[in-house]
Amino acid sequence: MIKVEHLVKAFGPKLAVNDVSFSVERGEVLGFLGPNGAGKSTTMRMVTGYYPPTSGRITVGGHDMVENPIAAKRLIGYLPENAPGYADMTVNGFLNFCAELRGLQGDARKRAVHRAVELCFLENVLYQSIDTLSKGYKHRTCLAQSLIHDPDVLILDEPTDGLDPNQKHEVRGLIKRLGESKVVIFSTHILEEVEAACSRVIIIDRGHIVASGTPAELKARSPEGKLDEVFRAITLPDTVKHDVSHEVHA
Amino acid sequence: MNAWAAIRTIMKRELAGYFTSPIAYVFLVIFLLLTGFFTFTIGNFFERGEASLVSFFTWHPWLYLFLVPAAGMRLWSEERRLGTMELLLTMPVTTWQAIIGKFLASWLFLALALALTFPVAITVNYFGDPDNGVIFAGYVGSLMLAGAYLAVSCMTSALTRNQVISFILSVMICLFLILAGYSPVTDLLSQYASPVVVEIVAAFSVMTHFEGFQRGVLDTRDVVFFASVIGFMLFVTGVIIRNQRAG
Ligand SMILES: Nc1ncnc2c1ncn2[C@@H]1O[C@H](COP(=O)(O)OP(=O)(O)OP(=O)(O)O)[C@@H](O)[C@H]1O
Ligand SMILES: [Mg+2]
Numbered sequence: 001m002i003k004v005e006h007l008v009k010a011f012g013p014k015l016a017v018n019d020v021s022f023s024v025e026r027g028e029v030l031g032f033l034g035p036n037g038a039g040k041s042t043t044m045r046m047v048t049g050y051y052p053p054t055s056g057r058i059t060v061g062g063h064d065m066v067e068n069p070i071a072a073k074r075l076i077g078y079l080p081e082n083a084p085g086y087a088d089m090t091v092n093g094f095l096n097f098c099a100e101l102r103g104l105q106g107d108a109r110k111r112a113v114h115r116a117v118e119l120c121f122l123e124n125v126l127y128q129s130i131d132t133l134s135k136g137y138k139h140r141t142c143l144a145q146s147l148i149h150d151p152d153v154l155i156l157d158e159p160t161d162g163l164d165p166n167q168k169h170e171v172r173g174l175i176k177r178l179g180e181s182k183v184v185i186f187s188t189h190i191l192e193e194v195e196a197a198c199s200r201v202i203i204i205d206r207g208h209i210v211a212s213g214t215p216a217e218l219k220a221r222s223p224e225g226k227l228d229e230v231f232r233a234i235t236l237p238d239t240v241k242h243d244v245s246h247e248v249h250a
Numbered sequence: 251m252n253a254w255a256a257i258r259t260i261m262k263r264e265l266a267g268y269f270t271s272p273i274a275y276v277f278l279v280i281f282l283l284l285t286g287f288f289t290f291t292i293g294n295f296f297e298r299g300e301a302s303l304v305s306f307f308t309w310h311p312w313l314y315l316f317l318v319p320a321a322g323m324r325l326w327s328e329e330r331r332l333g334t335m336e337l338l339l340t341m342p343v344t345t346w347q348a349i350i351g352k353f354l355a356s357w358l359f360l361a362l363a364l365a366l367t368f369p370v371a372i373t374v375n376y377f378g379d380p381d382n383g384v385i386f387a388g389y390v391g392s393l394m395l396a397g398a399y400l401a402v403s404c405m406t407s408a409l410t411r412n413q414v415i416s417f418i419l420s421v422m423i424c425l426f427l428i429l430a431g432y433s434p435v436t437d438l439l440s441q442y443a444s445p446v447v448v449e450i451v452a453a454f455s456v457m458t459h460f461e462g463f464q465r466g467v468l469d470t471r472d473v474v475f476f477a478s479v480i481g482f483m484l485f486v487t488g489v490i491i492r493n494q495r496a497g
Contacts, residue, residue: 011497013414048340051495073342084333086263088270100259101341131269145337 001026001183002047002153007056009042009207016042018207020056024200029179031198031215032187035235039207040187041081044157047185049079060153074102078152079159083142085220091122092142094130095148102149114128116144119174121167133160143171147178154178156186160173160193172197205235256343260351261358264325266360281363284313289370294357298409302380305463306370307388311428311456314399319409319420321360322403323413325352326491330411339495349487353404360396364389376397391463394476399424401483408490424456427479431455 002024009017011175017039025028032040040071045051048068058065058248063072085094092120099109117123120140130141139162146154159175160168175184175197188194194201195215203211211218211234216226222229222236268274286311287455289295329335338348374380399420406419431452440448452458454463456479459472 009497050336050340051497070342070344078340080333080336082333086334087332088267099257101256101343105337145403166425
């Protein structure tokens with residue numbers, strides 16, 4: 001469903017994403033792991049069509065993101081990092097606006113908004129303006145927006161960031177459920193989340209994919225069978241700066 | 251979804267955005283107060299003893315110089331500051347649809363402000379017997395002028411997430427568009443440059459083209475001029491927005 005080939009993104013001389021390739025099929029939940037500044041968000045921004053890639057190819061549902069962006073974007077629901085929203089709108093107004101941009105009208109739009117509100121537990125804040133929402137509610141509002149058209153592909157940049165433990169649990173459950181019939185790609189810094197929700201994991205470091213496999217496969221790489229040890233071994237902190245990442249990968 | 255539906259959806263949201271914050275009301279009040287002040291006090295509307303709106307329209311290029319950038323400065327800078335640009339441009343809409351939708355919303359808002367000056371037109375009809383064709387042409391010209399300034403603001407607001415910088419840049423560019431054809435400046439310029447040069451510079455000025463409308467002449471060349479400024483500025487906006495993402 002999603003195919004990414006040799007994706008590169010340069011910001012000036014700096015390569016934020018350097019030769020990333022992967023593909024995801026329906027029924028898979030792909031987790032992105034990686035230290036801060038690894039290039040997770042940049043990769044997602046290219047896959048969703050926000051950043052044009054410096055080189056490489058992205059196809060979503062058979063549509064090339066560069067040549068046929070509208071058809072490709074239609075299939076995607078996207079939660080950007082930091083969950084942006086129009087400050088002056090109410091939650092209800094915002095969701096209706098997003099539904100309308102997705103081409104939903106009249107009753108279909110009402111049903112879609114209602115469904116998204118239920119999925120993300122937003123009944124209590126429906127008529128509150130977005131700039132007065134707490135961080136978690138703001139995040140859930142933007143998550144609701146990504147689900148509104150019941151997309152085939154969900155791309156979620158840190159979907160559980162800022163949520164309380166109950167909501168984190170709900171969102172993980174939601175990701176897992178949606179992943180049965182859709183494609184879900186999400187990034188996170190919480191390693192338990194990966195084990196709880198992903199069918200496959202990609203670890204990115206400094207723009208490169210340094211490891212990929214099922215959570216169980218990755219865990220097997222460490223003697224104690226702990227994911228965070230694997231993560232630390234593969235993605236060296238900047239203080240220990242020499243490029244062993246490739247050795248681990250090989 | 252067809253292009254027009256996308257443009258309309260974006261336009262509706264943007265226009266509603268003016269009215270959910272105090273901006274719209276503050277803007278309308280200031281606009282009406284200033285037009286009134288310039289027309290009746292400085293413009294000597296009554297003392298002129300003419301049944302025309304010359305004293306009303308003459309001030310518009312200067313009034314708009316500050317008011318239009320104030321209305322347009324947030325168009326894209328706000329979108330960048332909030333991060334909603336990422337949301338908007340990953341929706342199934344093109345950058346052009348978003349640019350046009352946002353521009354039209356602000357233009358419509360300015361048109362509303364202009365329409366609320368109708369008591370001036372009624373007054374002049376009550377006291378005298380003006381040529382309402384000229385008044386109509388004046389309104390059309392004023393709207394085109396506002397559109398040209400607004401397109402400039404749209405462009406500057408795409409450059410930065412800082413609304414103040416966006417405002418100042420926009421005022422500077424609009425000021426240039428005025429001064430290039432403002433008679434004190436063209437007179438000065440003609441002492442140093444050949445008449446052809448002066449004429450070419452003046453052709454870029456909104457003043458030159460605005461004056462035609464005030465005489466009641468709806469010249470296609472003037473309309474084309476304003477439409478070109480709008481089209482060009484919106485095009486540059488698109489290029490800026492595209493380049494920012496290209497990194
Ligand atoms: N618009 C930009 N201009 C210049 N550099 C950028 C831009 N966006 C991202 N970068 C750089 O690209 C690199 C990757 O950033 P990215 O946001 O993708 O990291 P990330 O993996 O999402 O990190 P985090 O876990 O902190 O969210 C960083 O070094 C960042 O500074
Ligand atoms: Mg990120």
